[in-house]
Structure formats: C-alpha cells, structure tokens
Amino acid sequence: MTFIEICEQNNIQSKAFSKGSVLFHEGEECSFIGLVKTGFIRIQSYSSKGTEIVYNEIKPNDFYGVHLLFGNDKHLKGDVYAVEDSQIFFITKDQFQHLMQTSEEFFKEFMLLESSFVKSLNHHIKLLSLQSAEERFLFYLKNNDGKVTYKSITALSQNVHLERETLSRLISSLEKRHQIRRLSHQIILLN
Numbered sequence: 001m002t003f004i005e006i007c008e009q010n011n012i013q014s015k016a017f018s019k020g021s022v023l024f025h026e027g028e029e030c031s032f033i034g035l036v037k038t039g040f041i042r043i044q045s046y047s048s049k050g051t052e053i054v055y056n057e058i059k060p061n062d063f064y065g066v067h068l069l070f071g072n073d074k075h076l077k078g079d080v081y082a083v084e085d086s087q088i089f090f091i092t093k094d095q096f097q098h099l100m101q102t103s104e105e106f107f108k109e110f111m112l113l114e115s116s117f118v119k120s121l122n123h124h125i126k127l128l129s130l131q132s133a134e135e136r137f138l139f140y141l142k143n144n145d146g147k148v149t150y151k152s153i154t155a156l157s158q159n160v161h162l163e164r165e166t167l168s169r170l171i172s173s174l175e176k177r178h179q180i181r182r183l184s185h186q187i188i189l190l191n
Contacts, residue, residue: 039086
C-alpha cells in the first residue's frame, strides 16, 4: 500500500495546484507535511548572485517538510512551487504521528524512504568532497550505473556541481581518451 492510499483511507484532504503555483515562500514557517499525490513539486531558492539553487524535487508518493516540522528551525529554505499541475496532501504533525503509530505499513515505508534519503545525502556529500572535476564526474557516472541521461549540459553540470564550461571540456576530454561515449543526451562510461 502506498502513502497515498494510506492517506486516502485516513480521509486526509488534498488540495490542487496549477502549474507554476507557489505553495509556500522561502522563510515561511512549515506547519504541514506535504505528500505529493499527483504532479511534481520543486523547492528552490536563489543565491545572492541570482544562481538558482534546487533543494529538492518531489514526485508522487514522496514527502516534503517532515524534517522541518519535527526540527528546531521550521522555516522553509526555499520557495515550494508546482512544476506541473499537482495535488498535495497536507498532513498535520498530529496526523503524521498517528499514522506512524497505527499503520505498520506507513511506518515501514517511511523508514525505507528515510534510509534512501540518507543514502542519497551521503552520496551527495561524497560527490561534493571530490576535488577534481574528473573525479567528481566519473564518481557521478559510476553511481548512476555508468549511464546518465540529461536534458542539457547546464542541467547535468548542476547535478555534479561543476561549471558548465568545465563539464563541457571534461566530457570532450574523456571522450577523446575513450573513457566515455556520448550519444544524444546520454553519456555512457566505457571502463
């Protein structure tokens, strides 16, 4: 059973948002846990230089706000907006605690989700700790089973935290050394 099905069984209400709608603004206090029922939500902010910072992208059957609602600082770190038409369950702290205590399936699924989140966070920390651009990019490829599909070099450069120009030069160099093969919007690690 999914989180969505459990919420529906427990009569937790959802609300619809159209594409581009801002659900909450950076700095607002988080008072609900959001569970995406349909659509796609992004949490983002901007640096002082205007660079976009994407904190999280939340797809159906995934949460946002859990760590804020149960943490000391409850203020959102970025704007929460609908990337596409979306429906969101808003779960109160009391409702969430009730579900954790009364639904073994909800508890197990949530612990699995949290464990995946921690694994992803550890991967991200390791990625950022690698000093050379080549080391970082090859680590990223290996951790994506040696194959990455991307929309643009700019989007890929944001994922590996490299400047676009640096990544572009690196891809050309790795391709010349036959370490990767570049296809249309896909890069494959060769060794």
